[in-house]
Amino acid sequence: MIIGAGGRLGSALIGQYRDEFSVAGLNHAALDLGDARQLRDKIGALDVDLVINCAALTNVDYCETHREEAFRINAEGPRVLAEICRDKNAKLIHFSTDYVFNGEKREPYTEEDAARPISVYGESKRAGEENVLAVQDRHLVIRVSWVFGPDRASFVDNIIKRAQENEEVDAVADKFSTPTYTRDIAKILPKFFDVDGEGGILHFANAGECSWREYAQWALDCCQAFGVALKTKTVGALKLEDMARLPQGYGARAPWVARRPAYSVLSSARYTKLAGNSPRAWRDAVADYIKCFYSKK
Numbered sequence: 001m002i003i004g005a006g007g008r009l010g011s012a013l014i015g016q017y018r019d020e021f022s023v024a025g026l027n028h029a030a031l032d033l034g035d036a037r038q039l040r041d042k043i044g045a046l047d048v049d050l051v052i053n054c055a056a057l058t059n060v061d062y063c064e065t066h067r068e069e070a071f072r073i074n075a076e077g078p079r080v081l082a083e084i085c086r087d088k089n090a091k092l093i094h095f096s097t098d099y100v101f102n103g104e105k106r107e108p109y110t111e112e113d114a115a116r117p118i119s120v121y122g123e124s125k126r127a128g129e130e131n132v133l134a135v136q137d138r139h140l141v142i143r144v145s146w147v148f149g150p151d152r153a154s155f156v157d158n159i160i161k162r163a164q165e166n167e168e169v170d171a172v173a174d175k176f177s178t179p180t181y182t183r184d185i186a187k188i189l190p191k192f193f194d195v196d197g198e199g200g201i202l203h204f205a206n207a208g209e210c211s212w213r214e215y216a217q218w219a220l221d222c223c224q225a226f227g228v229a230l231k232t233k234t235v236g237a238l239k240l241e242d243m244a245r246l247p248q249g250y251g252a253r254a255p256w257v258a259r260r261p262a263y264s265v266l267s268s269a270r271y272t273k274l275a276g277n278s279p280r281a282w283r284d285a286v287a288d289y290i291k292c293f294y295s296k297k
């Protein structure tokens with residue numbers, strides 16, 4: 001059962017697993033993760049051996065001013081899901097975020113690094129991780145970063161759209177993490193489906209790291225290489241500290257209310273050890289996405 005089946009990641013998982021597994025999905029309209037009673041009635045009644053939770057309140061700035069709602073959906077809902085799964089001897093795979101870190105490190109964060117969130121979103125997601133693992137340490141929490149894919153627009157799509165419509169485009173040049181393709185997550189996840197398999201926290205991101213400006217520039221470079229028409233080919237630099245001062249409506253969801261970590265690259269070393277392979281480079285994943293979904297060549 002995939003919860004959050006209408007979101008960017010949930011849609012990708014459903015699409016990938018439809019032919020291979022006996023899988024069903026519930027989107028937001030069908031199930032409110034913030035309603036414990038609904039969870040017990042709807043998930044409690046199912047015969048499932050694996051629940052994958054992709055649902056979350058993901059708007060970082062909205063969370064900042066809606067703390068109670070953020071914790072109800074991102075922390076309490078996952079706890080109830082974890083209990084339902086434990087009682088059924090089913091496994092819960094729950095998704096979390098690089099925003100559980102404060103961003104003060106300058107090398108990739110491992111699963112052992114202390115989580116010290118600096119936003120309500122990060123705090124609520126961290127509480128969700130702790131709640132899930134306190135119920136059952138065989139459940140698996142997978143932290144991902146800068147998720148992109150064809151099922152819902154994200155940063156990369158916003159940049160391409162802006163470059164198609166404007167003579168100038170800019171992006172933050174002093175904030176670093178790693179873009180991660182939903183289809184790559186979908187490919188590796190079945191390695192962890194076994195109820196008695198790995199539990200705890202696992203980081204997964206495409207390989208390498210970049211700033212948002214580098215990510216945006218690479219996206220425009222790929223568009224050029226694959227014949228996607230643009231009005232501008234170069235991405236200007238913004239500073240992280242400027243984002244709170246931008247005018248309403250500037251870029252996606254500006255101005256920012258919540259703080260974001262300046263550096264939140266996730267180390268996939270534990271994943272590589274467990275799976276016996278490394279994630280592909282973020283540049284290859286982004287190029288693949290643009291070639292598949294933007295190029296008419």
Ligand SMILES: NC(=O)c1ccc[n+]([C@@H]2O[C@H](COP(=O)([O-])OP(=O)(O)OC[C@H]3O[C@@H](n4cnc5c(N)ncnc54)[C@H](OP(=O)(O)O)[C@@H]3O)[C@@H](O)[C@H]2O)c1
Binds near residue numbers: 004027057152
């Ligand atoms: N996107 C990223 O860059 C990123 C980075 C790091 C980690 N993550 C994590 O990865 C996971 C998947 O994120 P995503 O990129 O797929 O985000 P997404 O596209 O925003 O999907 C989240 C889904 O959750 C649904 N949802 C929100 N509130 C709900 C509720 N009360 N009950 C049920 N469903 C609800 C949303 O439905 P509506 O849209 O209809 O509200 C949406 O379909 C999340 O755990 C997120 O925290 C994402």
